[in-house]
Amino acid sequence: MKKFYAVYMLLSCTLCNAVAPATIKTATPAPTPKVNAPLKSINIPAAQQQNYVVVDVQDIILKTQVDKDPVNDLMKLQQNKQKELQDLGTDIQNKEKELQNKASVLAPDSLKNKQEELEEMRQKAQLKLQRANNELRDAEMKTRGEVFQKVQVYAQQWAEKNPNIDIVFEKNGGILAFSSRANATEELNNLVQKDLDKKEAAKKKVAPKKDETNKSNINTAAKNK
Numbered sequence: 001m002k003k004f005y006a007v008y009m010l011l012s013c014t015l016c017n018a019v020a021p022a023t024i025k026t027a028t029p030a031p032t033p034k035v036n037a038p039l040k041s042i043n044i045p046a047a048q049q050q051n052y053v054v055v056d057v058q059d060i061i062l063k064t065q066v067d068k069d070p071v072n073d074l075m076k077l078q079q080n081k082q083k084e085l086q087d088l089g090t091d092i093q094n095k096e097k098e099l100q101n102k103a104s105v106l107a108p109d110s111l112k113n114k115q116e117e118l119e120e121m122r123q124k125a126q127l128k129l130q131r132a133n134n135e136l137r138d139a140e141m142k143t144r145g146e147v148f149q150k151v152q153v154y155a156q157q158w159a160e161k162n163p164n165i166d167i168v169f170e171k172n173g174g175i176l177a178f179s180s181r182a183n184a185t186e187e188l189n190n191l192v193q194k195d196l197d198k199k200e201a202a203k204k205k206v207a208p209k210k211d212e213t214n215k216s217n218i219n220t221a222a223k224n225k
Helices: 003-019 057-064 068-102 108-161 185-206 210-224
Strands: 039-041 052-055 167-170 175-178
Touching: 057 108, 068 108, 108 167, 108 175
Parallel strands: 052 167
Antiparallel strands: 039 052, 167 175
């Protein structure tokens, strides 16, 4: 997912130049770091063997390019935003030059109006900058989720087909997938229901019947008279 960092570096440069578009630089993508193997089995004594493995999702993404399509979509969005902001920056730059060339011949009121128009353009550019940042940030988070889900589907299929794997953990924490063999929901449902039924039965035994309680109250009242 290192491509995301290059996307943000490019966008940040473009957004800054939307307000002051003198130069537009393209950032160099961050180098791909060395990573470990994508799959590691946990070494546990045979007597205590548990059917789970650990997977490095980041390594899988880097080596298989499972994120290719989602990242390409993100890059297209980034390029569209870059183009919009470059065009806006060029318009502002042209307006500034035009105002500088005509400032000496414009009437004070006219010069003031032109300056206000230019300032309004700058403010709109700033708002567009903020919206573009937010939109790309949301798109990046969505893309990360989509890529993780794609890897998750593969892990789930793998766990179901492999009888020696019940649970697949992600290297950085959390469960990536688990087979139906590891699903103990029904057993826990039964345990909870039996316990609740037992407690409900115990309550019924302790609580006196309503008719017997009323008779007891009537007899007590009669004796008191």
